[in-house]
Amino acid sequence: MKHTKKRNRLAGKSRRKLVVLIVTFSVLLLATVGGVLAYLAVSTEPIPNTFVPSNVSCEVIVTPSEKNYSYSDITVRNNSSDNGIDGFVRVRLVPTWVDENGRTQGLPAWEPNVELNKTDWFEHTDGFYYYRRALAPGDTTNNMLTAVLQTGGDYRDSNFADNDFRKKLDIYAEIIQSSPTTAVLEAWKVNPTTL
């Protein structure tokens, strides 16, 4: 009986020790994790993931010639901003007749007698003029025309010249990323470097 009481007392002591141990360990664990978390919360600074997205854009440049003997120059500039990329360029000329108020007239109009710079440009059957090389940001194409843009008209235009109409030429340029080549093949169906 005595032994039983003693055993019970010893078991109660052990249980108390175990509880104390568990509580102590838990407090220690909480303190460690909390400390670490508190440390992280206080010491970690946000790292901004800043980047400038790639882009490509272009500008048509028409320079009237000072010579009375016709003409103007047509070039296209890759004017992509920061982090701009190389691009392929193509141009389309759309001529129309306009009256003194700028209203489009229902008359057929022909492209000026263009002398194309065939070294750098290619006139494709789709109606576009393609620049044969990729253009780096900030670079400008060579002049599209060798004899520059002739302001003289097609002989067929003389039928309308007496109406005091003026010829309006829309010069429309597009640029597309040159790498990967899949881009230009998929979008324009041509590879300008192999024309």
Add this chain to the structure above:
Amino acid sequence: MKRKIVAVLTACISLLVCLFGMAMPVGAEEETTYYRLEFVNKTEKSSYNDKMPTTVLDVDEISYNISRVPAGKKVILPNVDPTENSKLGYWSLREDGKFKRYEPGETYTVKSNTTFYFVTPTIDLTIAAETENHVAQSFIYEITATDFSMVVCVDAGESLTIDDLPAVDYTVTELTAHSWRYTTATSQVGDTTSGKAITVGLENAVDGVVEVTFNHSDREDKWLTGADSKTFEYTPMFTVSHAITLHHQDNWYNLEVYNNGNIDIYVRMAITTHYVDGEGNISGAKGSWDSKLKDQALGDGWVEYGGFYYYTKPLTKWEVSKKLFANYTFPSADARWMYSAQSVEAHPDALRNTWGVVISEGSVTAAF
């Protein structure tokens, strides 16, 4: 008695007034002869009435030309029945190279060298290019009809109106190679929706205007692209010259050249002579007087060089050169001479790059 006298006097006065009134318009009509232009068949030919000889004229699709109405005569410009939904046609009269528009029904006093053009009834065509995002993008449309084609450029979100198209059917087609970034593009006029092309005509016109809308969606942003456009307006320059044959009844022939363009030009002429047979066929052999031609004294300002006759003074717009030959007699009825005139804009670079010459007054030399 008095009443009878008053009645007789009143009747006499009334009679006089009536007679005078009737005489006035007759007198006015005698002073002015009106020439009324009548359309026999507006698609084939035209004539004016029995006061003038009937003239059959060439017709093209846009206008036709009625000329040779004597100066000083009055012409009532006729009305033409407009086709329903179209705009009424109008007259375009050309004097001294300038065109002026007259509406049908107006009276016009003919001046010398007036040329009449009737511009057939027309429609206006408005093309709108709608997109979800009005980015820097232009769309290109081709407008076609029989023997007619033109192309226009319309900015995204904008519309463009083409004035005075002859009132026939047109097919408006979006050139899709240009708008590859849009996977769909449907054209619409009224309640009719079509694909990337649509045919429209008078039946679609409202007050003379046909409106076609092209709707675009699903912009393809897979690849990086950009676009830009500039507009450049100018007056085309023309170097058109015409050789004029001067024929004298005593078998005198001579030539002049006329600048029918709109800028200053230099001109030159080439002349060859051939025998012709009885049917007028050229034999190919040079006429016996070919060498004789070279012996002729040339007119003021003309110089022979390298097989051409050069006029060494620039011709301004509408200017006519001096006569090519100072004095020349056509030598034989069985020979024919052929001539052609060429022109180039009056600028040293143009002369050098085309004819390879330098021209100063009275002199032509090779350009090096």
